[in-house]
Amino acid sequence: MSKKFHFKCKTCGNEIEGFKQWFANNQKCTQCGDNKIDTIYSTPKEKIKELISKDAKPESLWHYFDFLPLENKENIITEGEGVAPIERWSFFEDYAKRKYNLNLEVFINRNDKSFATGTFKDKGGAVAASVLKEQGIKEYVVVSTGNTASAFAHYLAKAGVSCSVFVPEDSLPDSEAHIGTYGQKLFRVKGDYAYAKKVAAEYAKKYGLLITGGNLDPLRLEAKKTQVFEMMRVMGKTPDVYIQALSGGTGPFAVEKAYDDFAELNLFGKLPRFLLSQGDRCAPMAAAWKKAKENNFSEGWEKDYPIYENPKTLIPTIATGNPGMYPLMGPLVKKSGGEIFPVKEELAVPLARLIGFERVIKIGPASAAGVLGFFEALKRGLIKDGESVFINMGESANRALGFLQEVAYTTENIKTAEDAKRFNREDYKKFVWEPFEKY
């Protein structure tokens, strides 16, 4: 057994020593062949109290090294990820008060400020690169709609690991530019995300390469669970409500993992209600959820979900047409008392304008889909008076320049100085708020 941590198969209870054995068996249980494993640490759990104290000054998510699946600190690859600021946005609180008479605390996790690629995925990239380095892995395969690809390409390049990235046909060209810049291999597959996954899996199998293990991959899950530690450290509590755009669902699974790991200490309180949004042009989990609710979650509801082939969407970054994780995600959302619902993709640009105006930041389209979840949740009456809300905002706009060009407002047909004089900031403020005042 590895001293620091080991894995335990969630299906048959078999114990797996560590990554050496896990990778050698192609990321499957050596006994039953399933791929769902729990990472169990031998670090005394009490240690977390010191790490999440307000006085702690973390430089990256490696502050939580004792609860991350890496043996030696010398293998750490980092760019200061995982400590993106968590801010309170009073203009959202004012909106909830003004329109719905709700007194809320609204916290935003600014993953757009993550140092490496400006996404929530930097956490997973850093842990994956460090573990691969520790295990002496030289080549790795990633399949992604964009953000994971960018983060993994970046961090693996830092670790000297060659990364073959498979992206679907409609992935954003700006994402691809980020991947290609580091000399990593980029393959644009003629088909949707599900098809890209298939081709990547065949490639990995044929050439005996390791491939990302999906939404329950311990490399990503363990990295992302640290966001709960950061909530405790920065906010001094966990929120009542957790909002995020939902693609596969690693974020919510990771939150649950942190709660499960430290359940015996009862530090974090109740699991937040997961209010998860999907872009309305590719929202299979939201559709499945609606149907399940209408049928009072009748027997087998979690296995009943639609599959959309080649979804045509404005936000390809989060478009998972085949929601293979729904049988696990649905029950998790239900357990939390949460909901899955669609948001209008057409509102991504207006929302990015609103946030650009109010906060002077540039957010990407997947972030917009997540934050739109706040407006939709309010409209549906899913947030109660006095609650605290945490919005996990996924990414900056730096890999979606086309999106940013749509967001940028230009006054056209200016022929004279008098024409230009007509534009003023108060009018613009009304303009950016209008879609949300009437939401």
Ligand SMILES: [Zn+2]
């Ligand atoms: Zn097993």
